[in-house]
Every structure is written in C-alpha cells, then in structure tokens.
Amino acid sequence: MSEPERLxxxxxxxxxxxxxxxxxxxxxxxxxxxxxxxxxPEVGGNHTWSFHEGDLTSPEHAWMAPFVTYRWSDNEVRFPNRRKRLGTGYCSVSSERFRELLTARLGERILCGSPVRGVTPTSVLLDDGTEIEAGCVVDGRGHAPSRHMRLGFQKFLGQEIEMAEPHGVDRPVIMDATVPQSDGYRFVYLLPLTATRLLIEDTYYADGADLDRARLTASIRQYMTDHGWEAQTIVREEEGILPIAIDGDIEAFWDEKAGVPASGLAAGLFHPTTGYSLPDAVKLADRLAGLPDLHAEAVYAETRAHSVSTWKERGFFRMLNRLLYFAGDASQRYRILEHFYRLDAPLVARFYAARLKTRDKLRILTGKPPVPFGNAIRVLARHRLTGDLA
Ligand SMILES: Cc1cc2nc3c(=O)[nH]c(=O)nc-3n(C[C@H](O)[C@H](O)[C@H](O)COP(=O)(O)OP(=O)(O)OC[C@H]3O[C@@H](n4cnc5c(N)ncnc54)[C@H](O)[C@@H]3O)c2cc1C
Structure with a gap:
C-alpha cells in the first residue's frame, strides 16, 4: 500500500x-x-460574487484586480418612497474568471471530484478511502447549520439574461424594493453586465430557507414584462440561500470544530446583514498567508481568534437583523431598509464594510423609527433576544 500523501x-x-x-x-x-x-467537478461553483469598493483596502484591491470581471463606478437603491444613487464603486467576480485564474496558477494542486468524508486538524479522508496528511487542514466547505447560531435567510434566484434590445439599466441596482412584498422583505437585484445583458435576482429576506424556483422564475418574468424587456436567451442561472445572523454563541460554534481550522462561511465569516463573505475571505487569505507558523494548532488559534473577534465586533448588525426579522409585520420589513438609506453614502459604505463608528450607530437608530419602538422591544423580549448595541 502506498504511503499517505503529506502536505x-x-x-x-x-x-x-x-x-x-x-x-x-x-x-x-x-x-x-x-x-x-x-x-x-470544478472549483468555484456557480456564482457572481460582488462587493462594494469600500469593502477592501488598496492593497487588497490590487491583488484581487485579476478576479474582478465587472466594475461599476456607481450603484443605486429603489424603494416606494426613496430612490437613491450611492455614487460608490461596485465590483463582481464571476465563477468562470475565478476558476480560470485558479486553474492556470495552481494546476495539479487542485483536486476536483474528490468529496471529503472526514477531517481532523492534520488529516483528510476522501470518500474513496484515500488519506492525506498535512501540517494543517483548513475546512472551507461552506455554510453548515449549527445549533449555536440563530439565522434568518436571504434567498434568491438569479437569471443572467441576454435581451433582444438594450435594457437601459446604467448601474447596478442593489435593491429594487418597489416590487410587491411577499415572504419577508423582497427586492430585485440588477447587474447590467453589458448593454443587452442583465443579471436579475429575485431576493427575499425570509424566515424559512425553502426556495420555490417556479415562483421566483415567474416573478422574474413578471418583472421583465413590467419593464418592457424581452429575453432572447437565459444564459445562466444561479441560486442562493445565504445565512443572515440573528444571534449566536460563537465560542460554542468553534468548540464543536475539535481543533480544525476553518475559513469562509464554515468559520462564520460573513456580513451579518448582507450575507456577503467576499471581503472577509480576502482578509483571511492575507492573514493566513502571512502566518509564520502554519501548523494546525497555530492556524486553528488564528482562524478562531479572528472569527470570534470579527463576530463580537458585529453585534450591532445582529441587533438590526433582530429588529428587521421580529419587530414588525414581515410585509413592512422594507420600511426599515428604506429608512436606513436616508443616510449619507459614506455611512452606508461603512455599513457595507462592517466598519461603523459609534456615531454611525447612533445615526442609524435616530429619526422617526419605521416600526414602533415599543413593539420592537416587546418582540425582542418575547424571542428572548437582546437589544445590545455592542
Ligand atoms: C449564488 C450565490 C451568490 C452569492 N453572491 C454573493 C455576493 O455577491 N457577494 C458576496 O460576498 N457573497 C455572495 N454570496 C455568499 C457567499 O459569499 C458565498 O456563499 C461564498 O461562496 C461562500 O464562500 P465559502 O468559501 O465559505 O463557500 P463556497 O464558496 O460555497 O465553497 C465551499 C466549497 O466546498 C465544497 N465542498 C462542500 N462539501 C465538500 C466535501 N465534503 N468535500 C469537498 N468539497 C466540499 C463545495 O462544493 C464548494 O465548492 C453568494 C452565494 C451564492 C450561493
């Protein structure tokens, strides 16, 4: 029998x-x-990963530049009583570009079609029985439910559509919430990839994780009709059910990992409110590549400490999510977002980048609340959830 591979x-x-x-x-x-x-069968799955320009630092932008497939200098949001251009940059990475770059650079270091059955901090067992030993293992298998995290869900179906005529959308529309509300907070997300090609995602901040593809397909068709667009081809589809953090015990979440370092959603590294994880993934990649000691214990300590401190810094976002999910009737959730977007673009950028200052938090909470405050406090108490401003 051959010796297990040692990495x-x-x-x-x-x-x-x-x-x-x-x-x-x-x-x-x-x-x-x-x-x-x-x-x-291949790395990178089937996604369009977007991020806001302000989410990354200049050095991070520099090394991510080859991955950026689309780049815009502006984006906007639309609500029944507010339409706003943010004037800030927005970027998207396609799975195809991601795959091409990784494949060209890593070659045989990529092992596809190899489901992993089990991991320890220093070994991997493949489904076919192959064992791989390593100084350290990093579990990046994506989101796995944990009893230590209470989540809501952002679920969506996206269709990349080649139109018969130019669509006339000049910039990404991060949220078009002028659509009929259903299943929680509903909005349509638009990325103008070319003058005639549009990615349209029908999105719901919902309580449950079930995704009714037929219903979402019909909603996208209706949205197209409402805008006078005619599809020539549906080029591709993508769907997602992303976690939105409501509450949780991050130390207990890590205790269950039995010393195995983790990355991405498996490490709880995502923006609690938007569900975006690309900026966190960029930062973790730099952090790990800069670690002098890459043995399992050191990498576990590093990934755990980073995830725990990131989680703790983001308590304010989870409190906002609790208000979003529990404080009012689900059909009125859009009002909380509409109220939020009254704020100026630099504050909104800091919100996306999860780098709010104390005075930003106060400004988010001031003004005439879109849901009655007394109601919010009662509902949080009923769900045994806290209203901490950490
Ligand atoms: C369609 C879609 C669009 C999204 N858009 C955005 C966006 O615009 N911006 C943003 O920041 N975030 C976005 N997200 C959210 C989040 O960033 C992504 O889910 C992101 O891919 C998470 O990264 P990850 O590395 O944790 O997991 P993933 O990218 O999901 O990677 C996990 C990988 O592990 C593999 N795997 C699972 N189990 C095993 C196993 N047993 N053995 C071997 N391999 C295994 C999977 O096949 C997969 O390739 C999107 C998510 C989806 C689903």
Missing amino acids: DIALVGGGLANGLIAWRLSQLRPELRFRLIEAG
Whole structure:
C-alpha cells in the first residue's frame, strides 16, 4: 500500500474562501506544498460574487484586480418612497474568471471530484478511502447549520439574461424594493453586465430557507414584462440561500470544530446583514498567508481568534437583523431598509464594510423609527433576544 500523501496545508472545499487562500499562498509562500480539494467537478461553483469598493483596502484591491470581471463606478437603491444613487464603486467576480485564474496558477494542486468524508486538524479522508496528511487542514466547505447560531435567510434566484434590445439599466441596482412584498422583505437585484445583458435576482429576506424556483422564475418574468424587456436567451442561472445572523454563541460554534481550522462561511465569516463573505475571505487569505507558523494548532488559534473577534465586533448588525426579522409585520420589513438609506453614502459604505463608528450607530437608530419602538422591544423580549448595541 502506498504511503499517505503529506502536505503542508490541505484546503478542503474549493470555493471562494479556500480558493483565495490558495491563490495568496501561491503568491506569497510558493515553497509550501498544498492542495485544494473539491467535491464538485470544478472549483468555484456557480456564482457572481460582488462587493462594494469600500469593502477592501488598496492593497487588497490590487491583488484581487485579476478576479474582478465587472466594475461599476456607481450603484443605486429603489424603494416606494426613496430612490437613491450611492455614487460608490461596485465590483463582481464571476465563477468562470475565478476558476480560470485558479486553474492556470495552481494546476495539479487542485483536486476536483474528490468529496471529503472526514477531517481532523492534520488529516483528510476522501470518500474513496484515500488519506492525506498535512501540517494543517483548513475546512472551507461552506455554510453548515449549527445549533449555536440563530439565522434568518436571504434567498434568491438569479437569471443572467441576454435581451433582444438594450435594457437601459446604467448601474447596478442593489435593491429594487418597489416590487410587491411577499415572504419577508423582497427586492430585485440588477447587474447590467453589458448593454443587452442583465443579471436579475429575485431576493427575499425570509424566515424559512425553502426556495420555490417556479415562483421566483415567474416573478422574474413578471418583472421583465413590467419593464418592457424581452429575453432572447437565459444564459445562466444561479441560486442562493445565504445565512443572515440573528444571534449566536460563537465560542460554542468553534468548540464543536475539535481543533480544525476553518475559513469562509464554515468559520462564520460573513456580513451579518448582507450575507456577503467576499471581503472577509480576502482578509483571511492575507492573514493566513502571512502566518509564520502554519501548523494546525497555530492556524486553528488564528482562524478562531479572528472569527470570534470579527463576530463580537458585529453585534450591532445582529441587533438590526433582530429588529428587521421580529419587530414588525414581515410585509413592512422594507420600511426599515428604506429608512436606513436616508443616510449619507459614506455611512452606508461603512455599513457595507462592517466598519461603523459609534456615531454611525447612533445615526442609524435616530429619526422617526419605521416600526414602533415599543413593539420592537416587546418582540425582542418575547424571542428572548437582546437589544445590545455592542
Ligand atoms: C449564488 C450565490 C451568490 C452569492 N453572491 C454573493 C455576493 O455577491 N457577494 C458576496 O460576498 N457573497 C455572495 N454570496 C455568499 C457567499 O459569499 C458565498 O456563499 C461564498 O461562496 C461562500 O464562500 P465559502 O468559501 O465559505 O463557500 P463556497 O464558496 O460555497 O465553497 C465551499 C466549497 O466546498 C465544497 N465542498 C462542500 N462539501 C465538500 C466535501 N465534503 N468535500 C469537498 N468539497 C466540499 C463545495 O462544493 C464548494 O465548492 C453568494 C452565494 C451564492 C450561493
């Protein structure tokens, strides 16, 4: 029998977070032996990963530049009583570009079609019985439900549509909430990829995680009709059910990992309110590639400490989510967002980047509340949830 393969790092799950870690390791630590182990036929899945320009620092933008497939200098939001251009940049990474770059750079270090059955801090067991040993394993297999996290869901169906005529959308529409409200807070998200190609996502901040594809497909068709658009081809589809953090015990979440380092959603690293995880993945990739000691204990300590401190800094967002999900009738959720977007663009950018200052938090909470405050406090108490402003 052949000896098990011995690596410095085994990255389990070839998605966004581990893909970026692999990229950064190959740039900054070319001497390391690592592999990116993916269950599916290729790395990167089927996504359009977007982020706001202000989410990344200049050095982060510089190394992410090859991945950026689309870039816009503005974006807007639409509500029944507010339409606003933010005037800030927005970028998207397609899975295809991500895959092309990783494949060209990493070559045989990528192992696809290799579902992992089990991991320890220093070993990986593939479904076919192959064992891989490593100085450390990083679990980046995406979101897995945990009894230590209470979540709401942002679910959506997206269709990339080639139109018969130019669609006339000049900039990304992050939320068009002028649509009929149903199943929680509903909005349509638009990315103008070319003059005739549009990504249209029908999105719901819902209580449940079930996604009714037929209903969402019909809603997109209706939205197109309402805008006078005619589809020539549906080029591709993507769907997502993203976690929105309501409450949780992050230390208990990590205790269950039995010493296995983690990345991405598996590490609880996502923006509690938007569900975006790309900026966190970029930061973690830099952090890990810069670690002098890449043995399992050190990497576990680093990923855990980073995730715990990030989670703790974001208590304010979870409190806002609790108000969003529990303080009023679900059909009125859009009012909380409409009220939020009265704020100026730099504050909104800090909100997206999860870098709010104390005075931003106070400003978010001032003004005539869109849901009665007494009601909000009663509802939080009924759900045994706190209203901390941490
Ligand atoms: C359609 C969609 C669009 C999104 N859009 C955005 C966006 O615009 N901006 C943003 O920031 N976030 C977005 N997100 C949210 C989030 O950033 C993504 O879910 C992101 O891909 C999470 O990164 P990850 O590395 O944690 O997990 P993933 O990228 O999901 O990667 C996990 C990988 O692990 C693999 N895997 C799972 N189990 C095993 C196993 N047993 N063995 C081996 N491999 C395994 C999976 O096949 C997958 O490739 C989107 C999510 C979806 C689903």
